[in-house]
Amino acid sequence: MSPYMKRSEKIILTAIEILDELGLQGLSTKEICRREGVSEGALYKHFTGKDGVMLGILGCYSKFDNDIKETIILKELSAKEGITYAISRYAEYYENYPAMTAILNLYETLSHEAGIAHKVAEIFEYRNRFFADLIEKGIREGEFKSDVNSDSLSDIILGACMSVTLKWRMHGRSYPLKDKILEAHDHIMKFI
Amino acid sequence: MKILIAEDDLASRRFMSRFMSAYGECDITVDGIEAIEAYILGLDSGEPYELVVLDVMMPRVDGIKALKTIRELEKARGIVGAERAKIIVTTALGETQYIMSGFETGLEMYINKPVETDRMEAAMEKMGLLDRKDGGSHART
Numbered sequence: 001m002s003p004y005m006k007r008s009e010k011i012i013l014t015a016i017e018i019l020d021e022l023g024l025q026g027l028s029t030k031e032i033c034r035r036e037g038v039s040e041g042a043l044y045k046h047f048t049g050k051d052g053v054m055l056g057i058l059g060c061y062s063k064f065d066n067d068i069k070e071t072i073i074l075k076e077l078s079a080k081e082g083i084t085y086a087i088s089r090y091a092e093y094y095e096n097y098p099a100m101t102a103i104l105n106l107y108e109t110l111s112h113e114a115g116i117a118h119k120v121a122e123i124f125e126y127r128n129r130f131f132a133d134l135i136e137k138g139i140r141e142g143e144f145k146s147d148v149n150s151d152s153l154s155d156i157i158l159g160a161c162m163s164v165t166l167k168w169r170m171h172g173r174s175y176p177l178k179d180k181i182l183e184a185h186d187h188i189m190k191f192i
Numbered sequence: 193m194k195i196l197i198a199e200d201d202l203a204s205r206r207f208m209s210r211f212m213s214a215y216g217e218c219d220i221t222v223d224g225i226e227a228i229e230a231y232i233l234g235l236d237s238g239e240p241y242e243l244v245v246l247d248v249m250m251p252r253v254d255g256i257k258a259l260k261t262i263r264e265l266e267k268a269r270g271i272v273g274a275e276r277a278k279i280i281v282t283t284a285l286g287e288t289q290y291i292m293s294g295f296e297t298g299l300e301m302y303i304n305k306p307v308e309t310d311r312m313e314a315a316m317e318k319m320g321l322l323d324r325k326d327g328g329s330h331a332r333t
Binding site: 005009066070096100 | 200201222225251254261264265287289290
């Protein structure tokens with residue numbers, strides 16, 4: 001990696017690769033240091049341990065959440081446009097950064113780790129609330145049927161993304177992820 | 193003109209490569225780390241890039257971070273003012289705080305995706321990279 005990157009940033013990126021290749025069990029400070037060619041002491045200068053690294057990974061994972069929300073507001077997108085826009089952005093980002101998708105299916109496991117449970121909950125709740133709020137806007141403005149339950153529909157939209165991504169990972173990422181996510185999303189949008 | 197393009201999306205990458213090759217020699221990278229490394233190689237080889245086009249939402253290192261790193265590199269090597277590469281950011285995001293932070297570190301221009309060729313041309317003209325003659329735009333030599 002570029003010598004011009006901060007050590008802490010390199011550690012996070014390496015940790016994301018390890019998480020993707022070896023899963024949560026394989027993510028250890030020892031493995032990170034081995035790949036980075038540094039001592040564990042050097043890692044501990046930047047992070048409090050595996051939990052600290054995981055917090056960094058989760059920061060990377062969610063770093064565009066606010067920008068996506070802000071863009072929907074700035075561009076004055078309708079609820080349906082906004083939801084589709086957000087799904088497209090995430091789908092494209094995950095397709096082009098497959099390693100990042102390792103985190104999608106770890107929410108529940110990570111929520112049991114005392115040092116990072118708060119961050120996991122924050123990201124999970126933010127995304128659920130984000131979609132639920134857009135759906136509620138859609139209901140108010142007559143884009144969606146009035147009997148739509150915003151929380152349930154948010155679960156369905158996010159659940160579809162997670163399921164499609166899991167299937168993609170289990171099938172060796174052998175086809176375009178974005179196409180599949182948007183296909184599933186289009187089906188959902190037709191029914192509301 | 194030597195052009196560096198950083199774009200992770202395949203379709204966008206193909207489009208940008210095809211379009212921009214009319215204006216100069218294009219090198220393509222797929223994330224911010226590759227872009228920074230290519231930029232350094234350009235400096236080290238004595239053939240620096242005149243124009244860098246950075247997507248924002250890229251794997252590993254995003255376009256704004258790559259921009260900031262490139263500017264830091266230039267500063268460290270005493271490359272200032274007109275000698276600096278012109279940098280355009282392309283993004284499907286709006287004028288969010290994060291994008292706007294790029295202007296504080298030497299972003300010249302940003303263009304919304306999908307990129308329209310006339311907007312890209314207008315941006316390059318505005319930055320003094322193109323001349324208009326014979327009814328078309330050409331890289332300034």
